[in-house]
Amino acid sequence: MPTRAVPPRPAADPATDARRAVMALAAAARVDELAPVEALAGPGVTDLRVPEIGLVMVRGRAGGSGRPFNLGEATVTRAAVRLAAGETGFAHVLGRDRLKARRAALLDALWAREALRPTLEAEILAPLAARLDAARRAEAEKAAATRVDFFTLVRGDD
Amino acid sequence: MYVAVKGGEAAIDNAHAWLADRRRGDRAVAEIAPDQIREQLTLAVDRVMNEGSLYDRDLAALAIKQSRGDLIEAAFLVRAYRTTLPRFGATEPLDTGAMAVARRISATYKDLPGGQILGPTFDYTHRLIDFALAADGEPPRAPTAPADAAAMPRVTDLLAGEGLLEADSPYDPEAPVGDLTREPVTYPAARDLRLQQLARGDEGFLLALAYSSQRGFGSTHPFAGEIRMGEVELEFDCADLGFAVPLGSITVTECQMVNQFAGSADAAPAFTRGYGLAFGHAERKVMAMALVDRALRTQELGGEVVAPVQDQEFVLSHADNIQATGFVEHLKLPHYVDFQAELGLVRKLRAEWTARREARDAAADTLADREAAE
Numbered sequence: 029m030p031t032r033a034v035p036p037r038p039a040a041d042p043a044t045d046a047r048r049a050v051m052a053l054a055a056a057a058r059v060d061e062l063a064p065v066e067a068l069a070g071p072g073v074t075d076l077r078v079p080e081i082g083l084v085m086v087r088g089r090a091g092g093s094g095r096p097f098n099l100g101e102a103t104v105t106r107a108a109v110r111l112a113a114g115e116t117g118f119a120h121v122l123g124r125d126r127l128k129a130r131r132a133a134l135l136d137a138l139w140a141r142e143a144l145r146p147t148l149e150a151e152i153l154a155p156l157a158a159r160l161d162a163a164r165r166a167e168a169e170k171a172a173a174t175r176v177d178f179f180t181l182v183r184g185d186d
Numbered sequence: 187m188y189v190a191v192k193g194g195e196a197a198i199d200n201a202h203a204w205l206a207d208r209r210r211g212d213r214a215v216a217e218i219a220p221d222q223i224r225e226q227l228t229l230a231v232d233r234v235m236n237e238g239s240l241y242d243r244d245l246a247a248l249a250i251k252q253s254r255g256d257l258i259e260a261a262f263l264v265r266a267y268r269t270t271l272p273r274f275g276a277t278e279p280l281d282t283g284a285m286a287v288a289r290r291i292s293a294t295y296k297d298l299p300g301g302q303i304l305g306p307t308f309d310y311t312h313r314l315i316d317f318a319l320a321a322d323g324e325p326p327r328a329p330t331a332p333a334d335a336a337a338m339p340r341v342t343d344l345l346a347g348e349g350l351l352e353a354d355s356p357y358d359p360e361a362p363v364g365d366l367t368r369e370p371v372t373y374p375a376a377r378d379l380r381l382q383q384l385a386r387g388d389e390g391f392l393l394a395l396a397y398s399s400q401r402g403f404g405s406t407h408p409f410a411g412e413i414r415m416g417e418v419e420l421e422f423d424c425a426d427l428g429f430a431v432p433l434g435s436i437t438v439t440e441c442q443m444v445n446q447f448a449g450s451a452d453a454a455p456a457f458t459r460g461y462g463l464a465f466g467h468a469e470r471k472v473m474a475m476a477l478v479d480r481a482l483r484t485q486e487l488g489g490e491v492v493a494p495v496q497d498q499e500f501v502l503s504h505a506d507n508i509q510a511t512g513f514v515e516h517l518k519l520p521h522y523v524d525f526q527a528e529l530g531l532v533r534k535l536r537a538e539w540t541a542r543r544e545a546r547d548a549a550a551d552t553l554a555d556r557e558a559a560e
Contacts, residue, residue, distance in 0.1 A: 052432035094354030122434035169330035
């Protein structure tokens with residue numbers, strides 16, 4: 029059966045937006061940048077879903093904004109955990125790194141514990157966001173150096 | 187027809203061991219690592235991701251190493267790996283308008299909003315072999331300039347605003363999206379299936395078809411309205427969580443081809459469009475794809491199908507190089523039983539032919555003898 033297109037996204041609430049922002053950082057992180065979650069999560073973590081490698085079908089849109097079509101698949105690893113205190117965390121990240129997916133799920137679970145957020149910000153999220161911003165800026169600056177102005181010349185023969 | 191054979195295990199094992207030895211090459215030369223391929227042969231990696239139809243740079247790099255640089259073999263390995271994995275779902279359609287642009291050019295607008303960004307391009311190089319690359323030494327870092335956050339609307343959105351360009355098909359979120367990896371294609375095929383097949387199709391095949399249309403076999407009078415390349419964010423509609431989960435970003439290349447007019451009693455003349463989209467930096471691929479996409483729309487735009495590039499079944503059923511190489515290359519596998527049958531047949535035909543020939547010669551001799559006698 030053809031699969032259904034994704035329904036329009038419901039209006040997100042601020043809590044979901046903040047959680048999605050953390051997930052976006054985790055997805056862009058290197059596995060070592062998420063390492064501090066292991067100690068913060070402590071013992072007694074249950075793997076609700078052992079890290080699993082699979083696929084998502086990446087969709088584009090005809091003409092850029094028209095009808096969706098299936099561009100091709102991408103590898104994704106997903107994981108779900110429950111901390112000893114009961115918080116659950118989920119992760120879906122591009123690639124095939126099981127340890128990264130599990131750490132991203134731990135981060136999502138730890139984020140649910142509000143008292144821990146300043147620690148997460150300081151130890152993981154702020155340095156990660158700073159590195160990603162710098163990398164993005166560096167790329168944008170390289171692109172800017174190749175910005176071109178073409179001049180149309182007047183032909184001399186007519 | 188292929189009939190299975192037995193035996194040859196030891197020879198096959200030894201052949202594969204020699205293959206591995208050959209793959210390694212001269213052991214006095216350092217072995218190449220997959221991460222070197224990923225970082226330094228990036229356009230080969232992009233091609234394998236497209237034709238393997240799987241975005242995974244590390245996997246494509248490893249496949250290139252395993253295949254000794256045979257990119258179709260590498261795409262085959264990627265396709266085979268893909269079949270071992272479950273599919274979790276589909277992403278939300280990616281938004282190329284929100285791309286972090288590394289390259290963005292237009293052959294139709296000199297002064298487009300957001301500007302023209304050449305990016306890391308082979309364009310305007312002289313195609314002279316650079317012997318310095320064979321020597322040691324690091325290249326300098328890329329130059330930089332202050333970046334602004336100017337919006338970069340798609341050129342087609344600018345033209346569409348004036349009504350000069352046909353609008354994109356309306357987006358119905360409830361409409362099913364065709365998937366040729368799950369259902370065989372039937373003809374005529376809708377545009378979503380055509381674009382999916384072109385996106386995974388062989389770059390060389392699409393290039394030749396696109397070239398054929400430029401040379402007059404189904405011309406579409408194209409302009410490269412816009413080519414852009416850069417990173418886009420992917421989001422996965424996760425049923426467990428009930429919201430769109432950010433997965434990370436991927437690099438894609440997009441081509442908007444603007445083609446000569448179509449109009450009718452109901453619609454004023456407007457430029458028509460062809461679209462190309464591919465993983466990674468794949469400029470030739472998306473340009474060819476956009477030309478072929480537009481040519482495959484000939485019938486819906488009121489044209490007559492006269493050239494191969496306009497023929498859906500011809501294009502779509504021959505675009506996949508994994509299918510093509512499978513069918514072409516299977517000819518080298520043992521066809522002994524089949525060939526024995528053909529051999530028997532041709533022997534029988536030859537015997538019959540010889541018998542007829544001898545009978546005819548005998549009859550001619552008899553006639554000649556009789557004439558001589560008279």
